[in-house]
Amino acid sequence: MTPQSQFMVTAPISHGREAELRALLASLNESPGRVKTDNPVFPFAAFDRLHVARFVILEDPTVSDVTVYGLKPPEFPIYLVFLGDCDGDAEDFLAEAATKAEGGLRRIFSHCTDFDAGTSVLRWMLDRNTTAAAAYTNWIGRTVQQVKQDCALHDALRQEMRRDADKFREIDPQSLRRTLKSFVDAEQRAGRLPIAREKSTPLSWQLRNLAHLILVPLGGLLLAPFLIVASPVLIVMLRRREKRDPDIAPRPVTSHVQRLSVLEDHDVTNQFSAIGVLKPGLFRRALTTVFLVGLDYAARHIYKRGHLTRVRTIHFARWVFLDGKRRIYFASNYDGSLESYMDDFINKVGWGLNLVFSNGIGYPRTNWLVLQGCANEQHFKYFLRRHQRPTDVWYKAYPGLTAIDLDRNSRIREGLERDSMTDAEALAWSRLL
Amino acid sequence: MSTSSNGSRGVDASDIQGLMRFGYGRHRDALFILLRIRDADAARTWLRTASPNTAEVMDTPPATVMQIALSAAGLKALHIPEDILEQFSAEFVSGVAGDPSRSRRLGDVGESAPSKWQWGANGNEPHALLMLYALPGRVDAWKNSICDAAFGAAFSEMASLRTTDMGDREPFGFPDGISQPTPDWERKRAASDKLQFQYGNVVALGEFVLGFPNEYGRYTDRPLVEPKRDPNNLLPSAEDDPGMKDLGRHGTYLVFRQLQQDVRGFWKFLDTQAKGDAGVREHIAEAMLGRKMSGDPLVQSNANLEGIGDKPEDRQRNGFTYDTDRSAVRCPFGAHIRRANPRNPDLPGGRRGLFSRLLRVLGFDSSVLNEDKMASTRFHRLMRRGRAYGRWLTPDERLQAGPRYEDIGLYFIGLNANIARQFEFIQGAWLMGAKFNGMSDESDPLLGNRQPLAGGRRCDAFAMPQVGAPSHIVEGLPRFVTVRGGCYFFLPGIKALRYLASAR
Numbered sequence: 001m002t003p004q005s006q007f008m009v010t011a012p013i014s015h016g017r018e019a020e021l022r023a024l025l026a027s028l029n030e031s032p033g034r035v036k037t038d039n040p041v042f043p044f045a046a047f048d049r050l051h052v053a054r055f056v057i058l059e060d061p062t063v064s065d066v067t068v069y070g071l072k073p074p075e076f077p078i079y080l081v082f083l084g085d086c087d088g089d090a091e092d093f094l095a096e097a098a099t100k101a102e103g104g105l106r107r108i109f110s111h112c113t114d115f116d117a118g119t120s121v122l123r124w125m126l127d128r129n130t131t132a133a134a135a136y137t138n139w140i141g142r143t144v145q146q147v148k149q150d151c152a153l154h155d156a157l158r159q160e161m162r163r164d165a166d167k168f169r170e171i172d173p174q175s176l177r178r179t180l181k182s183f184v185d186a187e188q189r190a191g192r193l194p195i196a197r198e199k200s201t202p203l204s205w206q207l208r209n210l211a212h213l214i215l216v217p218l219g220g221l222l223l224a225p226f227l228i229v230a231s232p233v234l235i236v237m238l239r240r241r242e243k244r245d246p247d248i249a250p251r252p253v254t255s256h257v258q259r260l261s262v263l264e265d266h267d268v269t270n271q272f273s274a275i276g277v278l279k280p281g282l283f284r285r286a287l288t289t290v291f292l293v294g295l296d297y298a299a300r301h302i303y304k305r306g307h308l309t310r311v312r313t314i315h316f317a318r319w320v321f322l323d324g325k326r327r328i329y330f331a332s333n334y335d336g337s338l339e340s341y342m343d344d345f346i347n348k349v350g351w352g353l354n355l356v357f358s359n360g361i362g363y364p365r366t367n368w369l370v371l372q373g374c375a376n377e378q379h380f381k382y383f384l385r386r387h388q389r390p391t392d393v394w395y396k397a398y399p400g401l402t403a404i405d406l407d408r409n410s411r412i413r414e415g416l417e418r419d420s421m422t423d424a425e426a427l428a429w430s431r432l433l
Numbered sequence: 434m435s436t437s438s439n440g441s442r443g444v445d446a447s448d449i450q451g452l453m454r455f456g457y458g459r460h461r462d463a464l465f466i467l468l469r470i471r472d473a474d475a476a477r478t479w480l481r482t483a484s485p486n487t488a489e490v491m492d493t494p495p496a497t498v499m500q501i502a503l504s505a506a507g508l509k510a511l512h513i514p515e516d517i518l519e520q521f522s523a524e525f526v527s528g529v530a531g532d533p534s535r536s537r538r539l540g541d542v543g544e545s546a547p548s549k550w551q552w553g554a555n556g557n558e559p560h561a562l563l564m565l566y567a568l569p570g571r572v573d574a575w576k577n578s579i580c581d582a583a584f585g586a587a588f589s590e591m592a593s594l595r596t597t598d599m600g601d602r603e604p605f606g607f608p609d610g611i612s613q614p615t616p617d618w619e620r621k622r623a624a625s626d627k628l629q630f631q632y633g634n635v636v637a638l639g640e641f642v643l644g645f646p647n648e649y650g651r652y653t654d655r656p657l658v659e660p661k662r663d664p665n666n667l668l669p670s671a672e673d674d675p676g677m678k679d680l681g682r683h684g685t686y687l688v689f690r691q692l693q694q695d696v697r698g699f700w701k702f703l704d705t706q707a708k709g710d711a712g713v714r715e716h717i718a719e720a721m722l723g724r725k726m727s728g729d730p731l732v733q734s735n736a737n738l739e740g741i742g743d744k745p746e747d748r749q750r751n752g753f754t755y756d757t758d759r760s761a762v763r764c765p766f767g768a769h770i771r772r773a774n775p776r777n778p779d780l781p782g783g784r785r786g787l788f789s790r791l792l793r794v795l796g797f798d799s800s801v802l803n804e805d806k807m808a809s810t811r812f813h814r815l816m817r818r819g820r821a822y823g824r825w826l827t828p829d830e831r832l833q834a835g836p837r838y839e840d841i842g843l844y845f846i847g848l849n850a851n852i853a854r855q856f857e858f859i860q861g862a863w864l865m866g867a868k869f870n871g872m873s874d875e876s877d878p879l880l881g882n883r884q885p886l887a888g889g890r891r892c893d894a895f896a897m898p899q900v901g902a903p904s905h906i907v908e909g910l911p912r913f914v915t916v917r918g919g920c921y922f923f924l925p926g927i928k929a930l931r932y933l934a935s936a937r
Contacts, residue, residue, distance in 0.1 A: 158874070162908050169905055176903045251654070254523065261534035267887035268868050309796040310805050337538055339853055340862045343808045347779060350626075351794075375626035377649045377854075400888035404806065404871045430903035431760070 001141035001201045003209075004051070006318060007090040010130045011112035012077035018057060021080065021111035025055050025392040033263035035395045041104035044395040047096065049144050052271075052316055052333045053084030055108070055393040060275045060327070062387055065361045068246050069280050076323055080112055082125075083331060084395075085316040087143040091126060098122035132318040133289070133328075134296035138403045140304040142410070145196055147398050150409035153184065153193055157412065157433060173426035181416055195413065209300065216297045237283050238369065245279060248362025249379035252386045259390050265337055268402050269315060271394040272332045272341070274387040276360040278325065285325050288359040292319055295356060306407050310348040313341065315396075315403050319356065328360065335402040342381050346374045360387070408432050442620045443672060444638065444645070448683040448926045449488035452500050452564065452818055453642060453848060454618075456610065460498055460566035461598040463820050464576055465689075465844060467552060467559035467591040467920075470510040475587035476561075477511060480934035487927060497575045498566035501930065502687045502922035504528070507560030511933060517680065520656035521923065524852040525686055529919045530554035539857060540865035540882045545916035551691070552592055552918040559591050562689060562922050569598065594691070594844060596820040603821050604694045604841045605718075605879070605913075606828065608728035611750050612774060614814040615740035616641050622739075625650040629811060630784045632754050632776045634740030636814050643850050644672060644682030648811050653850045655681025667932045680933075683926030685848050688815075688856045690919035691822075692880075693842040699879075699913045700831040706907055717907060720897050721878035723768030731764040733757055759804065761898045767875045772863045775870070779809040806871045813858050816848040842917070852921060867892035878907075880914050 013021060026032070028039045037045035044053060058079040066073055086093040098105065098121040105125075109115045115124060160183050161168045168176065187193045227234070264270050278284055299308065308314055317332035334341045345353050354373035358366045364380050366373040374380040398406075415421070415429040446454070457463070470476045486498045503511075505526045508518055518526060530536065530547035541547060547554035567575045580590075603609040614636040617624070624637035624646045639647035643655045657677040658668065668678035700714070707713035719725050734753040741752045754776040758764055764771055782793050782801040792798045823841030849855035863869055864877040867886055876883065876892045883893040895907040925933060 154873075161906065165906070165908060168903065171903065172901075173903055251523070254527070257523065258532065258534070261532070264534065265538050303796070307796050307802060310794065310802065311796075312802070312806060335868060336866070337858075337861055339858055340808060343812060343854070343858070346626075347809045347812070348805075372626075375649055377626075377647075377651060378654055398888070400886040400890035402868045404868065405873050408871070408873065427901060427903075431898055433903070433906075 002087045002143050002199050003140055003201065003205050004085055004087055004137045004142075004316075005090040005093075006083065006085050006132055006135050006316075007094055007125075008081055008083035008130045008132065008318075008320060009094075009125045009128045010079050010081050010320075010322070011109065011115070011128050013057065013080050013111055014113050017111045018059070018078055021108070022057060022392060024108060024111070025057070028055070028393045033266045033394070035393055037395065041107060042097075042101050042393075043104075044397075046100055047086070047093070049087035049093065050395070051085045051087070051144055051147075051397050053082070053395045054271060054273070054331070054391050056081050056083075056273045056331075056389060056391050058273075058275055058329065058389060060277070060389075062248075062275075062362070063277055065248050066277055066280065068248065068361070071280060074277075074323075074326070076327065077113075079322070080108070081130075081329070082108075083318075085137065087145075090129070094125050094129070095122055098125065130320055130322075132296075132320045133292040134299060135318040136295075136299040136308055136314060136316065137304065138308075138315050139306055139406065140300075141198075141201075142406065144397050146410070147401070147406055149193075149195055150406070150413050151398065151401060153195070153413055153416075154409045154433075156184070156187065156193055161433065173430040174421070174423060176430050177415065177421065177426050184416060195417075212297070213301050216293065234283075238287075241279070241283065242366055242369075245365065246362070247364050247376075247379055247383075249364060249382040249386065251382055257385060260385070260388055261338075263390055263394070267396060267399045269333055269335050269396055269399075270338065270341070271391045272330070272334060272338070273389045273391045274330045274384065275322075275327060275389055276362075276387045277327050278359050279361050284359045288328070288356075289325070291355050291359075295319070295352075306403065308349070309352060311344055312404055312407075313344060313402065330357075333396065335404070338385075342384060346377060346380060350374045362386075444618060444620065444642075445669070445683060446488040446490070448669070448928050449642065450500050450684075450924050450927070451486040451488050451498060452687075452924065453685060453816070454488035454616075456613075456818055457498050457566045458601070459494065459568070461569045462567045462572035463596040464565045464572045465594040465596070465820075466563040466565065466576070466580075467594065468507075468561040468563060468588040469591055470507060470560045470587065471585075471589045472587055473511055475583070477934045479583055479587040481931060483930070485927065485930070496568060497571065498564075499575075499579060500564040500566075500924065502562040502564070502924040503933065504559055504561065504920050504922050506558045508923070508933065510560050513933060517656050517658060520654070520680075522654065522686065522852055524857060525921045525923060528558065529688070529690070529921050530558075535857070538861040538865075540861065540876075540880075540884070541916050541919075543882055543884055544912065545882055547919075550916065550918045553691075553920045554918075557591070559920055561588065562687070562920070594822065596822050596844065597825060599821045599825050603819075603843050604696050604823060604825070605699055606696075606726065606831070607718075607722050607724065608726075609821070609843075610817055610819065611724070611728055612770065613816060614640070615742075616816070620645070623650075624648055629779045629809070630782075632738065632778045632810055634738050634751065636740075636811060640814060640850055640855070641685055641816050641848055642682075643684050644669075644679050647850060653681075655679070655684075655850075657681075663932065665935065667928050667935065669926075669928060680925075680929050682929070684929050685850055685924050686852050686856075687922040687924045688845070688847040688849070688852065688919075689922060690845040691842065691917040692845050693838065693840070693915045693917045695838060695911075695913050695915075696826050696831055696841055697833075697835055697839075698837055698911060700828075702911060702913075704832055717897075720765050720768060721895060723764045723770035730770070731758075731768070733763075762900045765895070765897045766870050767872060767878060767895055769864075769877055769879045772866075772869055772877055773859060774814070775807050775810050775863070777804075777807055777810050779811070781805050807869070808858070808862070813855055813863070814849075815855055815859060818846040818848065820844050820846070838915075842914075848924065872896070878910060881910065881912070883910060883912050 030036045064073045105121050313335040315333040320329045351370040354366045354370050364376040412432050485500050615634045617635050617638050626649045637648045639645035652673040657671050663678045669682050671677045671679035703714045703717050730753050732753050736754050781804045793801050847856050864880050867876050874892050874894045878895045893910045896904040898904045
């Protein structure tokens with residue numbers, strides 16, 4: 001298995017050069033929200049192990065929300081972030097990017113502070129590669145190559161069925177599978193519809209993963225006695241904050257919503273980028289850290305095969321601390337429209353959402369951390385929209401395909417690869433087509 | 434005489450326009466008049482005294498019915514202050530055709546794009562909608578009595594949309610408007626965000642009438658004004674904010690869309706698929722709709738659903754969920770009514786034990802996970818009040834030669850309190866959505882625009898799962914329905930209408 005990994009190059013933009021950079025990034029798109037995959041600046045399509053990637057200018061007009069806590073708005077830099085999810089090691093990917101698109105990356109990064117002509121692009125990116133506090137991958141081990149090959153197989157099967165619809169209509173599931181199997185065998189003998197063999201899992205990754213699997217709960221176990229002893233105090237601290245922390249969820253201004261929605265719904269998948277300041281104080285910061293460690297653990301070891309609790313529409317997502325854990329950046333790649341994404345969140349994982357996001361300033365009031373919060377539907381939707389930032393450039397390697405499509409295409413291939421099936425299995429398999 | 438002028442728990446039926454409660458089925462003759470405001474003062478004067486029929490239950494139903502709705506452009510033309518206008522929902526203010534991103538989400542692209550509409554876009558937006566209903570043959574007389582000189586001084590007529598009595602069927606020939614949500618008029622059911630384990634037909638009043646709690650137990654945003662801006666004390670107080678006057682209360686949003694239907698194209702396509710076999714033809718048509726031509730659902734009706742009532746006909750036609758048809762061999766996953774109303778609860782798998790519930794909430798029950806690909810239905814319901822227009826084609830005529838795009842179709846009318854979460858969600862995610870319920874290359878078999886997805890992927894198939902056999906897949910569906918016009922309106926309460934006619 002080839003595991004996936006993430007990169008996120010984070011760098012402050014030079015003062016006053018933001019508009020210029022925005023214009024350059026816009027030149028990577030055919031039109032807003034639709035990337036030109038072979039653009040000369042960063043030709044995404046040239047990278048065959050890149051699943052999704054984006055460039056975002058991270059400015060945050062909501063920083064002044066901290067004034068509700070009587071604080072002076074801090075001056076955070078405006079960042080350029082370049083992030084993506086790829087097969088194999090992220091540092092190898094960055095090296096490949098620095099080789100294949102050096103000129104373009106130089107042009108982009110020259111808008112950032114401390115980037116000068118003599119700088120090595122790779123070194124510079126590696127120095128600014130920010131690790132996520134939590135990262136989610138829909139299916140750990142599913143490579144871009146596999147996605148594309150499985151999709152080609154699915155499309156070829158469907159085309160074959162379309163070619164002779166009558167024949168396939170009067171056939172039983174077992175013969176359907178046999179007929180399609182011999183069709184695929186013939187194609188493969190002719191050198192078409194290749195299926196790559198799965199590579200072995202890198203030993204270093206296995207060891208790291210195993211260590212993570214054991215050490216995180218161990219750490220939790222060590223902390224547990226202290227937490228239990230401190231729990232009455234912690235509960236009081238939590239309840240007081242939950243009562244007092246204000247909701248800040250005004251209706252987002254129309255121009256902001258339009259700027260965002262023009263980027264959405266060009267594909268069956270959408271991007272989401274949001275940033276916000278954490279509620280002040282060590283308590284909220286610690287709480288966020290703990291939940292994100294838990295989320296990251298669950299994503300790595302539990303929800304690694306097609307679903308995050310009940311949600312099956314997220315391809316990749318991540319939560320990243322910025323500015324010494326004072327701010328958090330959230331990025332995701334999800335199927336469907338934003339409205340359905342938010343509804344999915346509220347109805348299917350409202351509790352989880354509350355745990356993770358309620359430490360952000362202005363989040364709709366929670367009750368015992370998991371209750372209410374996002375169930376205050378309109379406030380929650382306003383809150384998300386308000387914190388969302390336009391994703392200047394967004395790339396996904398397989399347009400038109402949802403996470404459920406990818407899963408189904410793989411199951412179609414696995415079904416074809418099997419020597420035999422029971423009638424019931426063959427029927428279930430035939431219904432995947 | 435009215436039997437319930439001031440209904441239970443603050444619901445004042447005499448302040449609600451009747452369409453919210455009644456379909457006016459007996460009033461088979463209907464006329465929808467699209468208006469522009471000619472003179473704002475004259476329009477205000479007329480609106481102040483207009484008397485739309487209300488939701489009160491009368492001993493003798495009225496012989497004629499009139500309803501009035503206003504668009505955002507209309508509110509502007511009446512010089513409603515900007516800060517009040519901005520409090521209406523963003524979708525309403527922007528308009529159904531006001532934003533290419535919205536059109537893309539709704540599937541209003543290609544031939545259905547607003548740039549090709551007959552009305553409702555390109556500076557051709559109506560300000561108001563006058564809806565007239567009368568007993569057969571009487572609507573023109575009703576119109577003449579309303580549209581007098583004072584009316585003519587106030588409004589100019591953009592279009593008069595005439596409807597056709599097709600006997601509770603829509604132009605393709607299917608029975609229409611069978612399934613409707615039952616608003617909780619008595620406010621008996623506790624509306625809340627708590628997990629519901631069963632689909633029911635009773636829906637929180639606030640999903641359809643502004644000013645009341647919705648399915649989340651919250652009050653949908655709507656315009657509230659300070660008492661000093663309502664000097665004549667026309668408006669009721671806001672239930673959730675008693676210090677404010679509620680301009681939304683007893684009102685709702687009315688989505689109006691003109692959907693042209695290619696009736697001949699539809700039946701001829703099916704006829705080709707069926708190779709001329711009338712039985713097969715009808716069978717595919719029924720699978721596409723999800724109901725038999727008689728109106729009965731394709732799945733067995735055996736569920737005891739809250740809000741369906743005791744009438745055998747209602748139970749027969751609406752007392753069902755898809756729990757008995759998990760593999761969709763009776764009613765395809767992609768069937769129109771299964772898309773428009775999946776009838777699923779918040780959490781599949783029923784009430785069962787706490788442990789099972791926990792497993793399901795955490796996504797560990799794989800069989801349940803597989804049925805959990807849709808949003809929960811109760812947050813996405815619509816009250817439909819559509820009417821057909823154009824010529825009724827008999828089954829024989831549908832297969833005969835004739836103009837492909839005759840002026841035949843449906844004036845779709847939907848009522849909802851939250852346009853984004855209700856109409857736009859159902860239209861975009863469920864009907865147009867090529868990936869609805871985990872499917873890959875379909876869109877609504879009747880309404881789909883068949884535009885390829887990003888990457889050129891097709892979505893013009895329709896799969897009918899079979900018992901013990903591979904699915905029967907109908908390939909290459911053409912577009913049968915084209916959007917020809919549309920507008921988002923606000924259907925105000927009577928008091929709100931008076932207020933809008935006086936505010937400036």
